């Protein structure tokens with residue numbers, strides 16, 4: 001089955017609401033595409049302005065994180081309902097920066113994934129190994145464990161709407177992209193893991209992205225691989241280059 005590519009920008013902690021609108025106005029004409037789905041994952045405070053700014057375009061807006069409880073005494077957190085009500089359709093869950101700086105674990109990732117699906121947000125679930133783990137030769141074991149925990153109690157109907165982003169930690173923000181063969185090997189292993197968990201139909205449908213120093217120069221080779229369905233793009237999503245990544249062909 002031919003899967004549509006999905007290219008998502010991860011703005012991280014960049015751009016105020018007014019700066020977000022200016023960047024979206026700049027990128028709008030550059031990211032037009034008939035066959036690639038485009039998402040901008042932006043800081044929570046930027047979402048209402050971003051949703052307004054992308055009206056009538058092919059761009060969807062996503063959050064970069066959410067909490068797994070519905071509401072309550074969780075100072076500073078953002079709920080799935082808040083993201084949805086503001087107009088977000090996607091949410092990044094378990095980015096390695098959240099795991100490293102904000103104590104996210106595979107268990108909290110799973111709780112957030114379940115909540116996102118319950119509410120109707122499409123999660124972009126991140127996984128990835130450290131350089132040490134790659135050198136130890138445990139990359140595939142590690143990723144399979146992350147995926148299995150992230151998908152605990154997720155139904156097949158939900159899983160087929162999931163997006164998985166394979167992001168080797170050593171490639172994020174470092175300019176060191178995984179080679180297309182390295183990326184394809186792990187994305188293929190993730191699809192095989194999903195096949196074991198949910199069967200062929202879900203494995204065929206699920207979107208698996210590569211992320212980590214994707215840029216206008218390497219996107220075409222990465223996205224040409226059969227198990228790589230697009231990318232999660234950090235640094236290059238804040239520049240005109242993002243248009244070239246979306247229109248990589």
Ligand code: PGA
Nearest residue numbers: 172173212213233234235
């Ligand atoms: P990068 O970030 O493209 O700047 O490496 C990717 C990410 O963290 O999602």
